[in-house]
Amino acid sequence: MxxxxxxxxxxxxxxxxxxxxxxxxxxxxxxxxxxxxxxxxxxxxxxxxPVCLFCGNTKNLKHSGNRIVCTDCINRLVKE
Ligand SMILES: [Zn+2]
Structure with missing residues (x-):
């Protein structure tokens, strides 16, 4: 410091x-x-x-209530 x-x-x-x-x-x-x-x-x-809840990405973020997820993770979750 x-x-x-x-x-x-x-x-x-x-x-x-x-x-x-x-x-x-x-x-x-x-x-x-x-x-x-x-x-x-x-x-x-x-x-x-703000960062993605899952991967820490700071780009292409979407808010769902008070949770933040990136579009890459949304797409990955939809496929799983
Ligand atoms: Zn993510």
Whole structure:
């Protein structure tokens, strides 16, 4: 983990702002979903990228309720 030297206060609603100089190079835009991870006493933010439930593919995804499956896996499952 690399220190940025940036310190931000948590506001009354528990929110913090991610500085533009960190968002821009990571392709994080306004209204993007962020995934929150915990590693012992650290909170890690990662740009959310949906992946196929079965193979981890990030392309050609279809949503079924709260599950995400790629078209390759759908086609494979239909054949089986
Ligand atoms: Zn898949």
């Amino acid at each position: 690399k220190a940025t030297g940036i310190v931000r206060k948590v506001n009354d609603l528990g929110k913090i702002a991610i500085p533009i100089e960190l968002r821009r190079p990571m392709g994080i835009n306004i209204k993007d979903d962020m995934e929150i991870y915990v590693d012992e006493d650290n909170i890690i933010l990662k740009k959310y990228e």
